[in-house]
Amino acid sequence: MMSPPDLSALNTRGAWPPPAGPRVAIVGSRRPSPYGEAVAEQLAADLARAGVIVVSGLALGCDAAAHRGALTAGGVTVAVMGTGIDIIYPAAHLRLAEEIVAGGGALVSQFPKGALPRRQNFPARNVTMAALSDAVVVVEAIQGSGALITAEAALDLHKEVMAVPGSIFSPQSVGTHNLIRDGAALVQNARDVLAALGAGGEVLDDPLAAPQRLGFGLSRERDGILLHLSDVLSVSAAELARKLDLPVAEVLGRLTSLELDGAVRRHGPGFLRALRTGKERA
Structure with a gap:
């Protein structure tokens, strides 16, 4: 695994560092099934209501759904980018990026301003996502998906890795089923994630009170x-x-x-x- 960057030297835009509390990366396919997209959004919303900071990669598909779910719930979300923080990729997510910052979250990048979306940037970005998070939840992933790089990095960093089960007929669930077979915690809802974090499994209604009530x-x-x-x-x-x-x-x-x-x-x-x-x- 490539080494994570110095997290104190990240380029940032928005509220940084984020509020105290658990951080969970929700990642998955750029071309999710309707099920996968719905799960990413709902899971992020429920975790955000419990005071969890939702981390994802601003990509199409599950990443965008996770960011939107957290924002809809009034929570904080962090986008880890594979470009400079002044280059929104994909460009279609410019408004989403602005909403993340306006909602009290942040855009973060290990790359300098002006850095373009090069293929080699994204595996490094995925490692940074894992390093920033206390746990990683993979919603959907085909074999070889970048989301699996995030999961592998999390394991190497001794972070909790979790995965959402799907249909045995869906290629998008091959990666998550392999993770579960290899020991990743199975996630059906936000309570499963909170329980794995040692947070008691309580989905709270007041995000502002959550960090203290979750005991972090x-x-x-x-x-x-x-x-x-x-x-x-x-x-x-x-x-x-x-x-x-x-x-x-x-x-x-x-x-x-x-x-x-x-x-x-x-x-x-x-x-x-x-x-x-x-x-x-x-």
Whole structure:
């Protein structure tokens, strides 16, 4: 797997970093079945109502449905782009991109402004999506789909991978069925996703109250992680989870939040406390 970029150095437009709380990437086919598109939109809407930040790739199909579902529910969604943040691709999603920013979300990219949509950019974009998220849900994917790159990257980063079952006659469900066969959690609804994240499986009506009620509390508790990190010897998420007596998924979520703030950085399979250089976030 290619290494994820420095998440604190991403180019961004909109509210960044996102609010504290779990982040779930919802990905899938650019040419989904009507079922797949409906599932992506409904799942994103229900998760957004529970205070989850919905991450996707601004592509046609399942990505766009996920962004729209989150926006319809009044939630926050983040679009990870395979272009510069000033190049909306596909161009048909210009309005969607504006709605994401206006809704309190963000456009993010590891590529410089002006970067065009080149084929080699999108696998790297998919890895970044996985790195930014606490879990990845694949809604539909043909064999060889880019959504499976996101799932593979999530596994390599020790993130939760989930998949939605579909028809055995549908090529769009071959990839998700293979993921489930290989151990991915089966997702039928938002409660399944929340349960896998250790969030109790409660679909909430008030998105603003959700991060506290779901028990993630990143902004209040992340200092506890920093106490267990040094700037010399890297520590894995699994080791931190043992020391803090917390689920690995929750520790990874806090580490990602700290990485976005520039407070920690990845080093091999673990994490180091980042040395500040005078550019401190408020």
